[in-house]
Amino acid sequence: MTTTTTEPVGVLVRRWRERRRRSQLDVSLAAELSTRHLSCIETGRANPSRDMVRRLCEELDVPLRERNALYLAAGFAPVHRERAYADLGAARTAVEAVLTGHEPNPALAVNVRWELLAANRAMGLFLGDVTPDVTGPLNVLRATLHPDGLAGRIRNLAQWRAHVLRRVRRQLDRTSAAGLAELLAELESYPSPESDEPRDGGSPHDDLVVPLRLSSDHGDLALLYTTTVFGSPRDVTLDEIAIETFFPADAGTAATLRAILAGGR
Known part of the structure; x- marks a missing residue:
């Protein structure tokens, strides 16, 4: 709307x-x-x-x-249409091609409030045991930082939490999107680890990017991510879509992700 x-x-x-x-x-x-x-x-x-x-x-x-x-x-009719994600045609096809082509690594598409629009099979393996929101679409950041979500499995929770909160603040400052201020306040209210140091299993030489260090049934995983947006969008929905693609930060994680997806678990 x-x-x-x-x-x-x-x-x-x-x-x-x-x-x-x-x-x-x-x-x-x-x-x-x-x-x-x-x-x-x-x-x-x-x-x-x-x-x-x-x-x-x-x-x-x-x-x-x-x-x-x-x-x-100013007294003029709006210029930019807002279509449903399902009605984005070639743009939706492009999003899903990126998601599928990124396997066996996780990838997902979110809107400006980090509500899940689409995800590949690899991402589904991580989100499958997360309790969904009571109403509305799954909010990826809420699912990540909520005590009943992935937070208990994030080994560098203090570091990752601080990074996520900075991202939400920047998004709010850049877009002034409705609902973002409330989401930020909710995320800030979640329990915070006492230390800013990564939990056991973190690496002292993570000096390139902030990794997501996640424990799983298949062992610890270390993930980096990139964000992709559409250039020159003219539709409101498309303007608010971001594709988050995760990459293995080490050879062990790469091998584990290949094995997990191959096994379909």
Whole structure:
């Protein structure tokens, strides 16, 4: 659902400019309008044209959902459609090709609030014994950090928890997505390990990236991850999709993942 607002368009423009930590002079030069005109828009003394809303949104990197809110506030119809994930056509095919092609390593697709949209078989093996949310889609971060979720199996829980919370804060700052502030508060309320050091089994030379160290029935696993997003999306749903792909951090984990998927367990 597209964000709706009763706030004036100028208030929204100023909020996004301040969120991006940009000055009026900087934004006006980049968007090719005068500083005075931008000031008038922000104070409500001038109403931006449809093209001006587009230019300001592009310069401020406003998410598509919030761009629709700015168009509405300026008196224009929203520009960007919002389809269901199942209706994304070639884009959905591309997501699922990445997920399937990444096997035997885990991979999943999530929306802006880390709600699960799709996962490959390898990821399903890790999520299969996680208690799902009572209502709505599975939230991957809740399932990961909740005491009844994967938290008890994460060997470097303090390190991974701190990393996850930083990601959510950055996501909230970048997108201002509805529900993210509440998710962050919930994740922060979960029990925190006393030490910031990895639990036994962590490696002192994890100096490239923060790994996810997970105990399993098949032994300890060490995973790295990357995040992939679509370039130049025009659909709100597609703009909010991220594909999280996990890679083995060592040869032992790689061999274990191959064996697990081959066995179908």
